[in-house]
Amino acid sequence: MTAQPNPPPLFSGNPEVSGLAYYGAPTRPLYWSVWRELWENRSIYVAPLIVAAVQVIALAISTIGLAERRRAVLLLDDPVKQRAAIEAPYDMAAMMMIFVVFIVGVFYCLDALHGERRDRSILFWKSLPVSDLTTVLSKITIPLVILPLIAFASIVCVQVIMLLMSSINLLMHGVSPATTFAHFPVFQNWLVMLYGLIAIALWHAPIYGWLMLVSGWARRATFLWAVLPFVAIQILEKIAFGTSYFAKMLQHRLMGFAPHAFGFHGGDHPTIDSLAQLTPGRYLSSPGLWIGLLAAAAFLFAAVRLRRYRGPL
């Protein structure tokens, strides 16, 4: 190859300055990568919206006869039972939403690092100055931050609409809507909800991390690769030792946040009546949380390393 004298660089600047641009506008790779995920995976917000719409319709139908039921509830002698009866539909709507965003998160993660290889767009993403770490972090932000926030916003919206609908209905039938608010501390419940969503997201972090690792590793059938090893271990344990510790461990990973994050009264109504029942100290000092977060970090680190080697399928 013929050598030519190098002309002076077109733009002088220090190429070692990382993070901030040394030419042109400052960039925000993580911020825009999260937007990119939302553009690609519209189920992240469409699914909660649909669920919210269904809930509103169902609740609208359930307001028929609300006044009679409310009068019956107010006749109960136990205020705990009164509160439980009034609160139940609100809690049910919230639980449904939390379950739905969990499912959305699971399927999102299973596709997160697989879809870009399947459609070959990984070659385009890798042609931009965005690191594998930024990419993986932007993707895990969806189940750990974005989905809980969307769930919280949807729950608040649905409950506000519920309160409005039921209050109007009660007024029209001569019952004071104040009976709702007397037994159902709305703002306190939202605070509990937010706390619970954060506790759940952190507790489930290793699940999302594992799913993301599998989505970056498997060539196909990500769901099977993600789930079958656990089924196999359970079967092996059951047949070989007749025990089911592994199944208990999995169950603990799915639901174990609750006894750590909340101080339940026990009995038939595991409800949260006061903010004193939130136990963030106990939650933050539970080994299960930190073991889970360590596992999540390990899975994500492996996913970042793996993406370096990955090209289109």
Add this chain to the structure above:
Amino acid sequence: MATIEARGLRKDFGTTIALDGVDLRVEEGRILGLIGPNGAGKTTALNAILGLTPYQGKLEVLGRDPWTAREQLMRDVSFIADVAVLPRWIRVSQLLDYVAGVHPRFDRAKAEGFLAKTTIKRASKVSQLSKGMVAQLHLALVMAIDAKLLVLDEPTLGLDILYRKQFYDSLLNDYFDGKRTIVVTTHQVEEIQDVLTDLMFIDRGRIVLECSMEEFEARYAEVMLHPDHVAGARSLKPMHERQVFGRSVMLFENVDRGQLAALGEVRTPSIADLFVAVMTKDEKSDVSGQRSIGGAK
């Protein structure tokens, strides 16, 4: 500092050797055509240069190790891997937002300017665009990035001739400024003959020929022989001989043009003809265990 410098670059996939000790130096301001048959190692070489695949040996692109510094490198390097890597779900406006948001050297106004010359709508999804329009879109993005090195791997595969022509015209007129470096691989070699400043043939993981286009023109000559001069011409050891309309056409390396003019009509061969000559000669020399053609190292 050379734009690309490789020494003993090796890459194997199990027992298949994709790159077999490649030495390579591409200076700033060159437009290099990397030509080779399928499976020759072109894409592997480009992937190594772009930090998409690990390798053995020494490789520096703009002074960096591409495998460990891909993110930083991609501020100064653009590439079009092939025609269909833009995600199909994305909208043109979103694509502009994203690249503007992550790339410090992307000039959005410039990209909008290039797009204004096309029929691509801002609200369209990539999946709604024709193959040619997707190529135009990708090129508009890449040309709006002030990169030092542009790598094109089969950028016009599957496009019709109008888009192909337009692609290289835009690249030369609106992008190349004599300071950037461009590396391109393609099978449509005839179309880039006038575009290139340098030429490199790669086969079975090795460089079998490398020269600048000036050297190419000085070194190789093709003669359409008068029928009576065929035997005489053969004594000059042509690289390759073929028949066109019943007449012999021979390709010579480093033979004086004046001497050849006496034998028939002399012209500069096309890259495609030289490619065929080198590749078929390569096969023959393989039999005798020798591989030394052109500037092979």
